[in-house]
Amino acid sequence: MDIKELKEVCRQVRIDIINEVADAKSGHPGGSLSAVEMMVAVYYTQMRVDPKDPKNPDRDRFVLSKGHSAPCLYAVLAEKGFFPKEELKHLRQLHAILQGHPDSKKVPGVDAATGSLGQGISIATGMALGAKHSGKDIKVYTMVGDGEMQEGLVWEASMAAAHYKLDNLTVLVDNNGLQIDGKNDDVMSLGNIADKFRAFGFYVIELPDGNDLEAVIDALNTPTEPGKPKCILAHTLKGKGVSFMEGDFNWHGKAPNEEQRQQALKELEG
Amino acid sequence: MSEKKATRAAYGEALLELAAENDKIVVLDADLSHATMTLKFSQTYPDRFFNCGIAECNMVDIAAGFSTMGYIPFCSSFAIFGTGRAYEMVRNSVAYPHFNVKLCMTHAGITVGEDGGSHQSIEDLALMRVIPGMTVICPCDANETKRAVHAIAEMDGPVYLRLARAASPVFEEEMPFEIGKANVLRDGTDGVMFATGLMVSPALNAAAALAEEGKKIAVVNVHTLKPLDEETVLNMARKCGKVMTLEEHSIIGGLGDAVAATLIGNGDFKFKKVGINDVFGQSGTANDMLEEYGLSDGKVLETARAYF
Numbered sequence: 018m019d020i021k022e023l024k025e026v027c028r029q030v031r032i033d034i035i036n037e038v039a040d041a042k043s044g045h046p047g048g049s050l051s052a053v054e055m056m057v058a059v060y061y062t063q064m065r066v067d068p069k070d071p072k073n074p075d076r077d078r079f080v081l082s083k084g085h086s087a088p089c090l091y092a093v094l095a096e097k098g099f100f101p102k103e104e105l106k107h108l109r110q111l112h113a114i115l116q117g118h119p120d121s122k123k124v125p126g127v128d129a130a131t132g133s134l135g136q137g138i139s140i141a142t143g144m145a146l147g148a149k150h151s152g153k154d155i156k157v158y159t160m161v162g163d164g165e166m167q168e169g170l171v172w173e174a175s176m177a178a179a180h181y182k183l184d185n186l187t188v189l190v191d192n193n194g195l196q197i198d199g200k201n202d203d204v205m206s207l208g209n210i211a212d213k214f215r216a217f218g219f220y221v222i223e224l225p226d227g228n229d230l231e232a233v234i235d236a237l238n239t240p241t242e243p244g245k246p247k248c249i250l251a252h253t254l255k256g257k258g259v260s261f262m263e264g265d266f267n268w269h270g271k272a273p274n275e276e277q278r279q280q281a282l283k284e285l286e287g
Numbered sequence: 288m289s290e291k292k293a294t295r296a297a298y299g300e301a302l303l304e305l306a307a308e309n310d311k312i313v314v315l316d317a318d319l320s321h322a323t324m325t326l327k328f329s330q331t332y333p334d335r336f337f338n339c340g341i342a343e344c345n346m347v348d349i350a351a352g353f354s355t356m357g358y359i360p361f362c363s364s365f366a367i368f369g370t371g372r373a374y375e376m377v378r379n380s381v382a383y384p385h386f387n388v389k390l391c392m393t394h395a396g397i398t399v400g401e402d403g404g405s406h407q408s409i410e411d412l413a414l415m416r417v418i419p420g421m422t423v424i425c426p427c428d429a430n431e432t433k434r435a436v437h438a439i440a441e442m443d444g445p446v447y448l449r450l451a452r453a454a455s456p457v458f459e460e461e462m463p464f465e466i467g468k469a470n471v472l473r474d475g476t477d478g479v480m481f482a483t484g485l486m487v488s489p490a491l492n493a494a495a496a497l498a499e500e501g502k503k504i505a506v507v508n509v510h511t512l513k514p515l516d517e518e519t520v521l522n523m524a525r526k527c528g529k530v531m532t533l534e535e536h537s538i539i540g541g542l543g544d545a546v547a548a549t550l551i552g553n554g555d556f557k558f559k560k561v562g563i564n565d566v567f568g569q570s571g572t573a574n575d576m577l578e579e580y581g582l583s584d585g586k587v588l589e590t591a592r593a594y595f
Binding site: 080121129139140144145146148150151155170173176177180181 | 313334340342344345348351352353354355358375376380385
């Protein structure tokens with residue numbers, strides 16, 4: 018796919034996110050919309066996965082550590098063909114495969130149960146370690162949120178990733194600057210995130226605009242230094258693409274009503 | 288019973304046996320390999336041993352990730368950290384997706400001894416039992432530990448294996464070990480003791496002493512707390528009428544409650560739980576602990592004699 022087609026995928030994923038959350042009448046649109054370019058870029062330009070063979074042992078892995086952005090992950094997996102798009106209409110409903118947070122028992126293409134923050138990056142570290150140990154060329158990607166980095170487990174995992182020289186691991190940070198209770202800096206300042214990851218032994222690429230698809234792809238294509246896990250620190254916009262959601266933490270975990278859905282779709286469908 | 292040996296020591300030996308048979312076995316520890324007895328494994332199979340440092344939560348999640356790559360990770364630390372500190376990782380990262388991770392935690396119970404109450408896990412069986420899909424095993428001696436380690440490697444799914452620090456009696460008899468199948472070690476008609484872990488030995492000794500006094504007390508080794516062998520529990524309770532449970536664990540949430548839940552509504556029984564009576568432990572030798580909290584050979588016999 019060329020960049021124009023990929024941007025079209027991003028637009029479609031955003032539409033799916035709005036519809037999923039509006040249909041479910043609950044969920045997390047803000048942090049799903051900020052993560053779109055990164056997830057699309059990872060799945061469409063990097064990962065060796067086959068939707069028809071989702072359990073292939075040699076596949077690359079993606080772990081959504083910020084599991085509340087599941088609507089984005091589900092939309093990308095559905096676009097890729099891991100399951101019918103029809104499923105997106107049943108997000109968060111009784112007996113649906115699409116749980117509020119990703120459940121690897123239920124969703125083809127989901128390799129870990131995440132959403133309890135901090136755990137996904139640690140699980141991904143274990144996957145990368147297992148991949149290294151098996152001698153297979155398997156790449157592991159994980160996405161963490163900025164607020165999530167307040168969890169100590171993120172740093173336990175980062176320490177281990179560097180210790181075990183996991184240069185097959187890429188950590189994407191969706192740094193939209195907001196969390197449920199407000200700005201990161203008001204709730205619990207994260208300080209210099211890039212310096213923190215560097216200090217832990219990561220090769221860090223900082224993206225001033227993490228919603229710039231081409232920049233994200235370039236960063237993913239940039240090789241890490243041998244023996245170092247890679248961190249792509251992407252400064253993103255929460256609610257990206259829907260004007261009234263952009264930069265507003267109130268849209269972290271709130272569904273649009275019908276009127277808001279139509280307004281959002283109008284903007285996205287242009 | 289002749290020699291004494293800690294179940295953790297048997298665990299360390301069993302890992303070596305397993306590793307020789309199965310190259311998918313990997314072992315993770317959190318800077319306690321000298322104590323959990325994974326040290327020998329780390330020296331024999333250095334490329335299959337992963338020391339995660341003093342970070343138990345991360346160790347459990349790394350094991351979760353490892354399991355998805357086709358490996359069988361055995362994860363060890365002290366029970367207090369592995370089931371307590373890392374509880375939510377065990378719950379959400381391992382059990383919720385039903386990953387094939389074996390949580391083998393040592394230094395459970397009050398027989399940790401001198402380290403004191405902060406390090407004596409008296410609630411780990413309760414914590415692990417309430418997690419859906421978790422298999423919970425507490426072996427009674429070193430030999431049973433070895434059989435248990437081999438058995439849990441054979442099954443798919445998360446397991447909690449509870450191991451002890453203190454050396455404890457080793458039974459001479461060969462006992463069969465099947466996950467979820469309790470072993471009737473001594474038959475009886477006047478009462479039954481359901482015991483787990485290190486309490487099996489005092490239960491057997493008490494039953495032998497009571498036999499000389501004319502009371503026939505059965506002893507059942509409940510090595511698997513979950514899934515509980517409800518059939519054997521019910522049959523033996525119905526046959527004997529008077530039921531006593533024994534565990535080196537809080538009387539809340541462990542074997543006693545598991546047996547009670549099975550018996551409720553299924554007959555008319557006399558019932559008594561013997562264990563740690565909802566208090567924390569303290570420093571002292573392992574034997575001091577057993578005596579202080581009513582779990583020594585002598586104290587168990589006293590309690591059993593008064594009860595049956």
